[in-house]
Amino acid sequence: MPNIQNETDRDEQRFVEDVARLLAPWGVPLAAARLYGYLLLCPRPVSLDQITEKLEISKSSASVAARLLESYTLARRHSEPGTKRALYAVADDYEAMIRQQNRLLDALAGQLNAGTELAVPKAVSERLGEMADFYRITRDAMADAVSRWKRGRRRQ
Amino acid sequence: MPNIQNETDRDEQRFVEDVARLLAPWGVPLAAARLYGYLLLCPRPVSLDQITEKLEISKSSASVAARLLESYTLARRHSEPGTKRALYAVADDYEAMIRQQNRLLDALAGQLNAGTELAVPKAVSERLGEMADFYRITRDAMADAVSRWKRGRRRQ
DNA sequence: TTGTATATTCGGAATATGCCGAATATACAA
DNA sequence: TTGTATATTCGGCATATTCCGAATATACAA
Numbered sequence: 001m002p003n004i005q006n007e008t009d010r011d012e013q014r015f016v017e018d019v020a021r022l023l024a025p026w027g028v029p030l031a032a033a034r035l036y037g038y039l040l041l042c043p044r045p046v047s048l049d050q051i052t053e054k055l056e057i058s059k060s061s062a063s064v065a066a067r068l069l070e071s072y073t074l075a076r077r078h079s080e081p082g083t084k085r086a087l088y089a090v091a092d093d094y095e096a097m098i099r100q101q102n103r104l105l106d107a108l109a110g111q112l113n114a115g116t117e118l119a120v121p122k123a124v125s126e127r128l129g130e131m132a133d134f135y136r137i138t139r140d141a142m143a144d145a146v147s148r149w150k151r152g153r154r155r156q
Numbered sequence: 157m158p159n160i161q162n163e164t165d166r167d168e169q170r171f172v173e174d175v176a177r178l179l180a181p182w183g184v185p186l187a188a189a190r191l192y193g194y195l196l197l198c199p200r201p202v203s204l205d206q207i208t209e210k211l212e213i214s215k216s217s218a219s220v221a222a223r224l225l226e227s228y229t230l231a232r233r234h235s236e237p238g239t240k241r242a243l244y245a246v247a248d249d250y251e252a253m254i255r256q257q258n259r260l261l262d263a264l265a266g267q268l269n270a271g272t273e274l275a276v277p278k279a280v281s282e283r284l285g286e287m288a289d290f291y292r293i294t295r296d297a298m299a300d301a302v303s304r305w306k307r308g309r310r311r312q
Numbered sequence: 313t314t315g316t317a318t319a320t321t322c323g324g325a326a327t328a329t330g331c332c333g334a335a336t337a338t339a340c341a342a
Numbered sequence: 343t344t345g346t347a348t349a350t351t352c353g354g355c356a357t358a359t360t361c362c363g364a365a366t367a368t369a370c371a372a
Binding site: 008015025027042090101120123135 | 164167168171174175178181182183196197198199246250251254257260263264267268270271274275276277279280283284286287290291293294296297298300301302305309
């Protein structure tokens with residue numbers, strides 16, 4: 001009979017690494033990316049010591065990784081009254097990453113639009129304007145989808 | 157009377173740097189990001205030598221930057237018959253970046269879904285499933301918006 | 313105030329990245 | 343084939359990033 005505990009551990013570990021690999025192209029450092037994968041599997045907020053042990057990273061790394069995720073609003077810090085202990089869990093607003101993307105899309109659209117004012121050939125200026133429109137439209141579509149989804153969820 | 161040529165150059169240079177700054181958070185290296193900004197302003201495909209001169213980077217950097225943009229499908233290589241010269245221009249399918257994002261979103265959704273099969277508490281499994289749904293929905297919304305936009309453009 | 317449990321910051325080592333110039337490869341023309 | 347114009351690859355340097363352990367700071371309890 002296989003050792004269930006170890007098998008589960010192995011699967012979870014694999015999940016953590018897989019998620020980390022996906023987050024890496026977004027520029028998320030390894031420690032933070034793995035932490036996110038781990039948090040996804042945690043039913044309750046976890047302490048830095050638990051993180052340190054599970055992920056086998058130093059406590060300082062755990063600390064900076066956790067705060068990095070918090071700054072991305074991918075994780076949330078749950079402080080307990082009566083102690084300094086910090087507990088971290090995945091943020092329950094899933095659209096954080098999407099919102100982040102949208103901000104960038106927005107900035108890019110703005111910049112492209114600014115380019116239309118430059119002393120460039122008309123064809124170039126038109127292309128820039130078109131690209132700006134395109135990015136704004138997709139951004140809006142995403143924002144719409146997100147708010148529709150949120151409304152749908154509330155109703156359940 | 158101000159020197160028109162220099163003023164234009166200065167504005168364009170500024171545009172290039174601004175675009176580069178926006179692309180940086182996406183993990184695009186500086187040289188490639190600046191090249192993209194420059195290509196946005198070019199009415200015609202440009203050669204590596206022109207890039208080298210305008211952006212004041214080495215030819216090797218120009219070469220790798222251009223091919224990097226091409227691999228992102230942000231730029232397109234236009235080869236001329238009868239010579240080895242490579243000319244680069246921005247890709248005219250603006251949705252390349254969006255599609256790229258969507259691929260990542262898709263992969264993440266898939267991974268989250270895989271997590272629901274793990275031996276984790278029901279609440280965790282449900283959360284993972286919900287997140288996967290959410291990402292898939294926003295991805296679909298974006299894809300829809302893109303194809304609607306494309307249809308609209310064709311008709312003009 | 314002191315002690316304790318905890319988090320955060322700091323300095324440094326290891327590693328990765330980005331860029332350059334030189335060397336090399338490639339496609340074409342004569 | 344040789345020469346020429348061009349692109350690409352390679353090795354190395356400089357810089358940036360990541361992570362760690364040690365030192366420090368902080369909040370709380372006694």
